[in-house]
Amino acid sequence: MTETAAATATRFMKMHGLGNDFVVIDRRSGSASVTPALARALGDRHFGVGFDQLAVIEPDPDADARLIFYNADGSPSAACGNATRCIARFLMDDTGARSLSLRTERGLLAAEDAGGGLTRVNMGAPLLDWHEVPLARHCDTLHLPIAGDPVACGMGNPHCTFFVPAVEDVDVPAFGAAHEHHPLFPERTNVEVVQVLSDSEIRLRIWERGTGVTLASGSCSCAAAVAAARRGLTGRDVTVRVDGGTLEIDWREDGVWMTGPTAHVFDGILTPDFLEALA
CATH class of the missing domain: 3.10.310.10 (Diaminopimelate Epimerase; Chain A, domain 1)
Known part of the structure; x- marks a missing residue:
C-alpha cells in the first residue's frame, strides 16, 4: 500500500x-x-x-x-x-x-x-417494566406468557432468559433463532439459557439478536444474573460461566457491575x- x-x-x-x-x-x-x-x-x-x-x-x-x-x-x-x-x-x-x-x-x-x-x-440499572424492555404489550416481566416461563429484562437491549435443568442439552442455535423474533419482542431479543449451579453461580449459553450464538456476552450475562436474582434462585453477586470463560456480575444499588478479562x-x-x- x-x-x-x-x-x-x-x-x-x-x-x-x-x-x-x-x-x-x-x-x-x-x-x-x-x-x-x-x-x-x-x-x-x-x-x-x-x-x-x-x-x-x-x-x-x-x-x-x-x-x-x-x-x-x-x-x-x-x-x-x-x-x-x-x-x-x-x-x-x-x-x-x-x-x-x-x-x-x-x-x-x-x-x-x-x-x-x-x-x-x-x-446501569436493569429495565424491568414491560414498556422499558420493551415488550409489545403489558406483561409480568418475571413470568412471560411464553412456553418455558422465561424472564424479560432490558439492559439497553432486550433479553429473554430461560431457566433449564442442563444448558448442554439445549440446541441453542435452533432455540435462539426460534425466540429472537417472538412477537412479544418488537425489537427482537437476545436469548439466554441458564442453568443454576448454586446460589452464587450460574451457567449461561447465549443467542445474540442480529449475530447468533456467541461465546460470551456482557449484557446477556447481566440480564441472566438479574433474572436469577429476581426469581430468588441466586443472590445478586454471582459468577457467570459462559462458553468462553467467566464473568463476575454484581447487581448493586447503583447498577449492574460486570468484571472480567x-x-x-x-x-x-x-x-x-x-x-x-x-x-
Missing part, C-alpha cells in the same frame, strides 16, 4: 472479551464514516474481518468517549458490555487512568481498573478498495 493510500485507509482494532469478539474503529481523530453496510461487510467472517459486534469510538464533550455499536447483520445495538470493557481497558492503558466514563445509548457508564488485568463496568488481539487497516466497494 502506498503512503497516500495508507493515509486514506481506515484503521481498526480486533478485540475480544472471553471470545465475544469485536472490531473497534476509533473515529476520535477522524476516519471513514461507519454505516450499516460497512458493519455487515466487516462482520462477514469470510469476506470481511468477522465479529460479534462492531464498536465505534467517537469524541464526547462530557465523557472520555462515546461508543456506538452494531450487530453483525448491520443492525444497531444500544449496549455491548464486553466491548465496553475492552474499550475501557484500551483507553485506560492509553491514558494511564484508573477509571473513566463512557457514553452509550444506555447512558453514561462508569468503568474502572479492577486489578489483576481485569476491567469492571457499570452497565479483555484482549486486544491485533490492529489492522481497511483498504480504500474495500471501502469503495461498499459505495
Whole structure:
C-alpha cells in the first residue's frame, strides 16, 4: 500500500472479551464514516474481518468517549458490555487512568481498573417494566406468557432468559433463532439459557439478536444474573460461566457491575478498495 493510500485507509482494532469478539474503529481523530453496510461487510467472517459486534469510538464533550455499536447483520445495538470493557481497558492503558466514563445509548457508564488485568463496568440499572424492555404489550416481566416461563429484562437491549435443568442439552442455535423474533419482542431479543449451579453461580449459553450464538456476552450475562436474582434462585453477586470463560456480575444499588478479562488481539487497516466497494 502506498503512503497516500495508507493515509486514506481506515484503521481498526480486533478485540475480544472471553471470545465475544469485536472490531473497534476509533473515529476520535477522524476516519471513514461507519454505516450499516460497512458493519455487515466487516462482520462477514469470510469476506470481511468477522465479529460479534462492531464498536465505534467517537469524541464526547462530557465523557472520555462515546461508543456506538452494531450487530453483525448491520443492525444497531444500544449496549455491548464486553466491548465496553475492552474499550475501557484500551483507553485506560492509553491514558494511564484508573477509571473513566463512557457514553452509550444506555447512558453514561462508569468503568474502572479492577486489578489483576481485569476491567469492571457499570452497565446501569436493569429495565424491568414491560414498556422499558420493551415488550409489545403489558406483561409480568418475571413470568412471560411464553412456553418455558422465561424472564424479560432490558439492559439497553432486550433479553429473554430461560431457566433449564442442563444448558448442554439445549440446541441453542435452533432455540435462539426460534425466540429472537417472538412477537412479544418488537425489537427482537437476545436469548439466554441458564442453568443454576448454586446460589452464587450460574451457567449461561447465549443467542445474540442480529449475530447468533456467541461465546460470551456482557449484557446477556447481566440480564441472566438479574433474572436469577429476581426469581430468588441466586443472590445478586454471582459468577457467570459462559462458553468462553467467566464473568463476575454484581447487581448493586447503583447498577449492574460486570468484571472480567479483555484482549486486544491485533490492529489492522481497511483498504480504500474495500471501502469503495461498499459505495
